[in-house]
Amino acid sequence: MNLTDQKYIMELFADSWADKYQKEHRRTPKEAPSLLGNAQKGMEYFLHNGFARAGGEQAGYGDIAIEALNNCVKSIGSYTSFIIKKDSHEMLWSEFEALCKKQGKGANKRVNEGVIKGFIELAKVSSKCDYNPFGYLANKIQGSMTDAFLTLRNIKGIGDKISSFLLRDMVCILDIEAKVPFEHRVFLQPIDRWIKENAICLWKDLGERTPNWVIALRITDKCNEFGVSGVRFNQGAWQYGVTEVIDVNKLRIKLNDICMYINKFKLTKNI
Numbered sequence: 609m610n611l612t613d614q615k616y617i618m619e620l621f622a623d624s625w626a627d628k629y630q631k632e633h634r635r636t637p638k639e640a641p642s643l644l645g646n647a648q649k650g651m652e653y654f655l656h657n658g659f660a661r662a663g664g665e666q667a668g669y670g671d672i673a674i675e676a677l678n679n680c681v682k683s684i685g686s687y688t689s690f691i692i693k694k695d696s697h698e699m700l701w702s703e704f705e706a707l708c709k710k711q712g713k714g715a716n717k718r719v720n721e722g723v724i725k726g727f728i729e730l731a732k733v734s735s736k737c738d739y740n741p742f743g744y745l746a747n748k749i750q751g752s753m754t755d756a757f758l759t760l761r762n763i764k765g766i767g768d769k770i771s772s773f774l775l776r777d778m779v780c781i782l783d784i785e786a787k788v789p790f791e792h793r794v795f796l797q798p799i800d801r802w803i804k805e806n807a808i809c810l811w812k813d814l815g816e817r818t819p820n821w822v823i824a825l826r827i828t829d830k831c832n833e834f835g836v837s838g839v840r841f842n843q844g845a846w847q848y849g850v851t852e853v854i855d856v857n858k859l860r861i862k863l864n865d866i867c868m869y870i871n872k873f874k875l876t877k878n879i
């Protein structure tokens with residue numbers, strides 16, 4: 609794919625498809641006051657999105673985790689009273705397990721226990737932000753993106769992709785991408801099969817064996833070169849794949865069709 613086609617595809621994803629993603633998933637600055645001002649809402653952001661991995665979303669673990677949190681808070685009396693309890697992490701995990709069993713789903717203790725308990729510990733260290741982990745991470749992002757990434761990455765069960773995914777959408781909601789130093793924007797590029805395949809289609813020197821960090825760096829560099837938002841490109845590329853293409857093996861055909869159409873349109877216009 610030539611430079612002109614690359615730029616067009618990247619702008620397309622960063623424009624209308626990013627808008628669709630943000631509208632569907634409520635990732636706009638309008639959400640910031642609620643997430644920053646309500647500690648429980650801030651916690652729910654992480655519980656809802658912390659299972660964005662293969663199998664996790666399909667199982668609905670995020671919704672189950674939020675229901676578990678609501679049940680625990682209701683039983684104790686308030687969000688703060690629940691979080692500061694010494695055994696709050698055990699309480700939330702037990703409630704999560706019980707709800708999974710009630711719905712006939714496995715709790716996947718090997719992975720999910722670390723996520724549930726890790727987010728509780730994150731809330732506990734957020735005392736200066738009224739135990740709001742969203743506010744706590746927002747401060748870290750504006751201080752050191754590396755520190756913010758490692759804070760999430762050190763939670764058992766949270767890998768590179770989910771850490772970057774959580775940070776990417778936080779930056780979007782907080783509307784601070786322009787303030788993130790260029791060299792740190794690589795942390796805002798979660799690489800899943802859709803983003804990886806997009807990158808392979810856009811740049812012929814990349815392939816299946818290319819490490820995800822190299823793909824993230826390439827996207828960051830090219831977004832900067834073309835004057836495109838890296839956050840919006842990543843969101844839009846994912847949204848296009850999941851909702852329009854559906855089958856990742858058909859992505860290259862779809863992108864080629866787009867390029868052929870726009871080039872034909874330009875040719876017709878010049879005649």
